[in-house]
Amino acid sequence: xxxxxxxxxxxxxxxxxxxxxxxxLAHFDRGREHIGQFIGFGSxxxxxxxxxxxxxxxxxxxTEDSGSLHGIWSxxxxxxxVLFRTFDAATGVCEVGCxxxxxxxxxxxxxxxxxxxxxxxxxxxxxHRVEWHAASGNTPSLNVARRLGMRRDGVxxxxxxxxxxxxxxxIWSLLAPEWHALRAxxxxxxx
Numbered sequence: 001x002x003x004x005x006x007x008x009x010x011x012x013x014x015x016x017x018x019x020x021x022x023x024x025l026a027h028f029d030r031g032r033e034h035i036g037q038f039i040g041f042g043s044x045x046x047x048x049x050x051x052x053x054x055x056x057x058x059x060x061x062x063t064e065d066s067g068s069l070h071g072i073w074s075x076x077x078x079x080x081x082v083l084f085r086t087f088d089a090a091t092g093v094c095e096v097g098c099x100x101x102x103x104x105x106x107x108x109x110x111x112x113x114x115x116x117x118x119x120x121x122x123x124x125x126x127x128h129r130v131e132w133h134a135a136s137g138n139t140p141s142l143n144v145a146r147r148l149g150m151r152r153d154g155v156x157x158x159x160x161x162x163x164x165x166x167x168x169x170x171i172w173s174l175l176a177p178e179w180h181a182l183r184a185x186x187x188x189x190x191x
Contacts, residue, residue, distance in 0.1 A: 006116070081099055085097045092128035131171060
């Protein structure tokens with residue numbers, strides 16, 4: 001299957017398919033504690049069948065044009081991923097998300113992968129608004145939103161119950177005109 005290079009370090013973004021179930025489960029097992037600090041993603045996938053079911057749900061979402069799941073590989077090893085949690089072409093609004101095991105932290109992989117997803121959503125699919133939802137305590141996730149040029153729209157106080165604790169959820173967004181302007185500035189700065 002195809003892959004998109006994420007830079008000179010050999011990292012690559014590829015779709016996660018149902019046949020990746022064993023590899024994804026091994027990744028979840030390596031990073032379960034780290035990934036699960038603020039989100040439940042991957043927490044219910046404890047065997048190959050449940051992991052395959054997750055991948056199948058996202059394959060169905062991709063078929064329905066309502067979401068998709070993408071893995072980040074570094075040196076041939078799955079270490080994280082990004083997703084369209086929701087994707088509504090009719091309204092022009094989508095929500096992106098991410099997860100990463102400790103081996104991938106601090107390398108800019110999520111930011112680079114998100115650039116690929118947002119470019120595709122805005123430039124190819126005509127999405128108007130890209131949302132990012134993250135717990136207020138999840139500083140690395142909020143920093144990615146900032147690096148992507150997103151703006152904080154607000155906070156849903158105490159709206160997310162995770163591991164017995166209520167978390168505030170911050171909603172960040174990026175509008176298509178902002179993304180176009182950011183890309184134009186980056187292109188000017190590169191020359």
